[in-house]
Amino acid sequence: MRRNDIFTVAASILVAIFFLGGMGFDAYRKHLDAESLISEYRIHSTPEEVIGPYRDFRGEPNSPYTLVEFGDYECPPCHAANEQVAELMPSLKGKVRFAFRNFPLTSIHPYAMRAAIEAEAARSLGKFWAAHDGLYSADASSFNADTITNVERSLHLPPVALANAERTTAAAAVHNDMSEARAIRLTGTPSFVLCCPDGRVVHLSSLSQLGKIVQ
Secondary structure (H helix, E strand, O other): OOHHHHHHHHHHHHHHHHHHHHHOHHHHHHHHHHHHHHHHHEEOOOHHHHHOOOOOOEOOOOOOEEEEEEEOOOOHHHHHHHHHHHHHHHHHOOOEEEEEEEOOOOOOOOOHHHHHHHHHHHHOOOOHHHHHHHHHHOOHHHOOHHHHHHHHHHOOOOOOOHHHHHHOHHHHHHHHHHHHHHHOOOOOOOEEEEEOOOOOEEEEOOHHHHHHHOO
16 A cells, blocks of 8 residues: 555544544434535535525524525425425524525416516515415416415505516516526426535435435
């Protein structure tokens, strides 16, 4: 064995001893599993780019991890994922905060863009999460213009005029979200991206991976 190889092996042993002594074997194994997942699914982006300009998080705002969903309000799997996130967040209190960005799949969901614009218009009025929850509480199989109108009325929001939608600040925010989704090569919804405290960004293939990374 060459001298450099000896040093490498010795360093690995010392690292293992450090982790085993400080956190125990099970914790060290979980650490290795987390590192493996991060390495496999890491994407080349920054937390700032993925999170975007939003600061109205769900969860404690100073949590070290940020889970970002790129979603579509007319997408049935997104409706199911919304329930999963609601169930997961209490167990991750103080560790993970949640942000939502729009990725309406307009080629298959004719009302998704209008819904996204309405949610962003509500954000500017401090009612984003109320609009978000209202849109996702509707029946995904019968999502239509009336669904959006009902949310507007329940929250006393001004209707978004489709003729002027492209010129609104809300529409600009939606298109900015879509641009970021494409930049990190997302192709469908829901897509979940985890921003880690060390600056690494991970595209999760399923929400079950969240618990394997966040210790």
